[in-house]
Amino acid sequence: xxxxxxxxxxxxxxxxxxxxxxxxxxxxxxxxxxxxxxxxxxxxxxxxxxxxxxxxxxxxxxxxxxxxxxxxxxxxxxxxxxxxxxxxxxxxxxxxxxxxxxxxxxxxxxxxxxxxxxxxxxxxxxxxxxxxxxxxxxxxxxxxxxxxxxxxxxxxxxxxxxxxxxxxxxxxxxxxxxxxxxxxxxxxxxxxxxxxxxxxxxxxxxxxxxxxxxxxxxxxxxxxxxxxxxxxxxxxxxxxxxxxxxxxxxxxxxxxxxxxxxxxxxxxxxxxxxxxxxxxxxxxxxxxx
Amino acid sequence: xxxxxxxxxxxxxxxxxxxxxxxxxxxxxxxxxxxxxxxxxxxxxxxxxxxxxxxxxxxxxxxxxxxxxxxxxxxxxxxxxxxxxxxxxxxxxxxxxxxxxxxxxxxxxxxxxxxxxxxxxxxxxxxxxxxxxxxxxxxxxxxxxxxxxxxxxxxxxxxxxxxxxxxxxxxxxxxxxxxxxxxxxxxxxxxxxxxxxxxxxxxxxxxxxxxxxxxxxxxxxxxxxxxxxxxxxxxxxxxxxxxxxxxxxxxxxxxxxxxxxxxxxxxxxxxxxxxxxxxxxxxxxxxxxxxxxxxxxxxxxxxxx
Numbered sequence: 001x002x003x004x005x006x007x008x009x010x011x012x013x014x015x016x017x018x019x020x021x022x023x024x025x026x027x028x029x030x031x032x033x034x035x036x037x038x039x040x041x042x043x044x045x046x047x048x049x050x051x052x053x054x055x056x057x058x059x060x061x062x063x064x065x066x067x068x069x070x071x072x073x074x075x076x077x078x079x080x081x082x083x084x085x086x087x088x089x090x091x092x093x094x095x096x097x098x099x100x101x102x103x104x105x106x107x108x109x110x111x112x113x114x115x116x117x118x119x120x121x122x123x124x125x126x127x128x129x130x131x132x133x134x135x136x137x138x139x140x141x142x143x144x145x146x147x148x149x150x151x152x153x154x155x156x157x158x159x160x161x162x163x164x165x166x167x168x169x170x171x172x173x174x175x176x177x178x179x180x181x182x183x184x185x186x187x188x189x190x191x192x193x194x195x196x197x198x199x200x201x202x203x204x205x206x207x208x209x210x211x212x213x214x215x216x217x218x219x220x221x222x223x224x225x226x227x228x229x230x231x232x233x234x235x236x237x238x239x240x241x242x243x244x245x246x247x248x249x250x251x252x253x254x255x256x257x258x259x260x261x262x263x264x265x266x267x268x269x270x271x272x273x274x275x276x277x278x279x280x281x282x283x284x285x286x287x288x289x
Numbered sequence: 290x291x292x293x294x295x296x297x298x299x300x301x302x303x304x305x306x307x308x309x310x311x312x313x314x315x316x317x318x319x320x321x322x323x324x325x326x327x328x329x330x331x332x333x334x335x336x337x338x339x340x341x342x343x344x345x346x347x348x349x350x351x352x353x354x355x356x357x358x359x360x361x362x363x364x365x366x367x368x369x370x371x372x373x374x375x376x377x378x379x380x381x382x383x384x385x386x387x388x389x390x391x392x393x394x395x396x397x398x399x400x401x402x403x404x405x406x407x408x409x410x411x412x413x414x415x416x417x418x419x420x421x422x423x424x425x426x427x428x429x430x431x432x433x434x435x436x437x438x439x440x441x442x443x444x445x446x447x448x449x450x451x452x453x454x455x456x457x458x459x460x461x462x463x464x465x466x467x468x469x470x471x472x473x474x475x476x477x478x479x480x481x482x483x484x485x486x487x488x489x490x491x492x493x494x495x496x497x498x499x500x501x502x503x504x505x506x507x508x509x510x511x512x513x514x515x516x517x518x519x520x521x522x523x524x525x526x527x528x529x530x531x532x533x534x535x536x537x538x539x540x541x542x543x544x545x546x547x548x549x550x551x552x553x554x555x556x557x558x559x560x561x562x563x564x565x566x567x568x569x570x571x572x573x574x575x576x577x578x579x580x581x582x583x584x585x586x587x588x589x590x591x592x593x594x
Contacts, residue, residue, distance in 0.1 A: 133357040183462030234354055241356055241361070259356035264400045
């Protein structure tokens with residue numbers, strides 16, 4: 001995991017995987033973009049959560065540093081691995097797993113021994129009730145699980161790519177795509193990605209400057225996300241989405257339609273346990289907007 | 290318990306009510322019939338005139354909360370939808386939307402009830418129990434029926450009148466796949482399989498999930514205006530490719546009531562294999578039974594207005 005100012009569901013994310021993995025390696029800190037803005041480490045509760053996370057089995061290893069880009073940050077996390085691993089599960093700090101999904105994933109890995117697995121993302125927007133469709137649901141939009149072998153190397157974070165010894169790449173060999181994983185093995189993750197104002201603002205700022213440049217809707221936060229999130233009227237939400245063919249910061253001609261729909265699954269237990277506080281935080285932050 | 294789903298707007302209200310009546314008269318296994326009412330009139334009339342524990346009625350507003358489905362109504366209609374709408378004097382966008390709803394509503398419903406579902410077109414009318422369908426389905430996850438006509442490239446092999454999905458990994462995957470084709474008009478299969486609304490995509494489903502699909506065709510008898518000339522009729526049974534079958538349902542597509550005493554089996558003589566009403570008295574009897582049922586239902590609706 002790599003993280004900077006990701007305290008929104010970081011604890012819930014770690015809790016959701018803790019019992020199912022041998023080791024959790026985390027690289028905390030800013031990439032160059034944030035360093036240039038004077039940021040040296042997380043200023044929210046991220047570091048406290050990492051420091052105080054209950055770790056009876058001594059699985060959690062954390063490095064605090066500064067990185068050139070996310071690729072280097074991810075490599076820094078991997079350098080903390082001490083155990084011989086057979087699979088690598090990449091988890092972002094806003095991604096949380098249900099116990100059912102991660103148990104199903106473990107069964108799938110044991111049964112099929114795939115080289116990689118795409119994971120369907122239930123990408124939440126403006127709260128805990130609605131998720132983004134369209135490209136967010138595109139097959140393998142999120143590659144998250146990779147077979148890990150001695151000598152293999154994580155080449156890029158976006159898209160996640162592993163180079164195996166002898167130049168054999170991740171894609172192509174007994175890969176389970178995200179549709180198959182979702183529909184046939186009931187594996188998906190909950191991605192609390194556009195939920196809190198602070199989170200959305202920060203994400204938009206970073207992507208606008210570093211990744212998507214001119215591909216973002218300039219006033220997405222103020223004119224769309226904020227009124228959409230504040231509204232409790234389903235038709236008002238629809239009217240906003242009609243204007244930009246969905247609810248995502250990328251321009252519609254770049255991403256295609258990305259309308260929202262009700263989430264009908266179950267939230268992970270770690271989210272359910274703290275849902276009141278997580279919702280209160282949305283309201284607190286909205287008051288300041 | 291079996292779950293069935295169907296949908297329709299006010300134009301299809303009489304068809305839906307006849308469907309409900311025929312299900313109630315013929316099905317012997319416990320079931321729930323889930324009806325998506327595309328307007329308030331359908332919701333109100335069915336609730337009032339056909340209420341019962343076997344029915345669950347959904348308002349389009351419920352499905353419209355899924356904006357991905359709602360947006361289909363505003364997408365440009367396909368050529369096929371335009372042509373169909375022209376023949377039946379409907380809005381092409383609405384035709385496209387209804388075609389998409391077969392898969393989208395079934396998927397929406399399965400997400401919620403977490404059970405196997407059989408989708409049924411509103412203009413289907415049962416003459417016997419549907420049990421043989423499930424017997425023939427066996428342990429397969431997807432059940433499809435054929436058009437039962439010489440193969441036409443545009444409409445494909447399978448008819449969307451009845452489509453079954455088990456709530457298992459293959460059934461769920463196939464239903465997701467079918468829906469994905471309809472919500473994304475620019476999918477990889479659109480050029481070759483997007484030629485008949487939702488229907489021809491069933492060929493892709495068959496192609497992908499072949500081992501898990503049952504083509505229910507051996508003992509399960511069904512008719513439609515396009516295929517009545519392809520059958521023979523003997524002692525109240527139908528003969529399909531020399532297989533003697535009991536008629537389970539008739540798909541009364543394009544059925545038009547002209548008056549209290551007359552009806553047509555097509556909008557405008559569009560059935561290229563001939564007039565269904567000039568084939569066999571067995572077929573005419575089926576049509577007549579449906580006509581009487583439709584007339585009675587229409588009177589009931591008028592009284593209620």
